[in-house]
């Protein structure tokens with residue numbers, strides 16, 4: 399079974415086919431590239447605000463300012479980025495709707511967007527405004543956001559040809575954990591990551607030849623899971639070892655990491671829908 403929007407909403411096909419013949423798709427179509435630049439600029443604003451605010455909740459980055467001050471300076475940019483990316487997305491989507499309708503990566507992207515909005519507006523922004531304190535409502539939002547994020551990853555995993563886009567998410571998680579870990583944990587973590595990278599290169603370039611897909615695919619998938627276990631295991635160890643710190647405990651740190659990664663997954667699915 400495939401999981402493109404057309405599989406869930408088959409009755410919408412006639413409406414979707416006609417979207418680029420009517421306002422606003424018709425007007426946006428000749429200006430697709432310009433509107434897509436707006437999409438990417440919104441992503442830069444949104445991504446920057448989200449990364450800085452969530453890193454602060456993890457306890458690194460702009461530590462000279464309290465989470466509340468970081469919130470005061472960045473919340474408006476988060477709203478600008480979210481509104482900009484959704485509005486520009488709807489406009490370019492209307493001008494190229496059939497591609498989205500048949501894309502499993504687009505399903506992953508929309509489910510990811512829902513999780514991203516719940517985690518951003520239910521956890522990141524309120525927790526930063528409260529100087530790192532997680533209210534009961536934020537905890538509930540966190541659980542719901544994580545569950546929907548897991549569904550989005552599952553759909554992305556099932557999207558043939560687009561699913562290598564998940565490597566971006568793994569790589570981003572690896573970098574955030576490297577930046578956030580400290581002392582001996584960071585050295586051991588980096589050493590393990592380098593070993594995994596070297597082992598993967600040897601397996602996929604020396605042991606198996608470039609056209610041996612029957613062996614390359616399962617090997618790369620096994621390494622992807624290996625990286626996930628190593629990165630998340632190290633993140634959990636670091637979050638527990640660093641205790642509550644001056645702001646927030648391991649739960650807040652985990653949710654802040656997920657709040658960064660959910661936007662990266664949504665962006666990766668957006669980019670990779672072009673390849674499927």
Ligand code: HEM
Pocket residue numbers: 434437438441483484486487488489490491494497498511661662664665666668669670671672
């Ligand atoms: C209602 C929401 C959205 C819609 C309808 C939408 C629609 C689109 C469309 C039509 C494309 C062009 C795909 C192609 O033809 O190759 C695209 C690309 C993209 N989108 Fe979205 N998008 C939405 C939200 C988002 C969000 C929230 C993010 C990031 C967090 C995002 C990130 C991207 C990226 C990175 C690309 C690739 C751009 C490129 O390759 O130049 N989009 N989106």
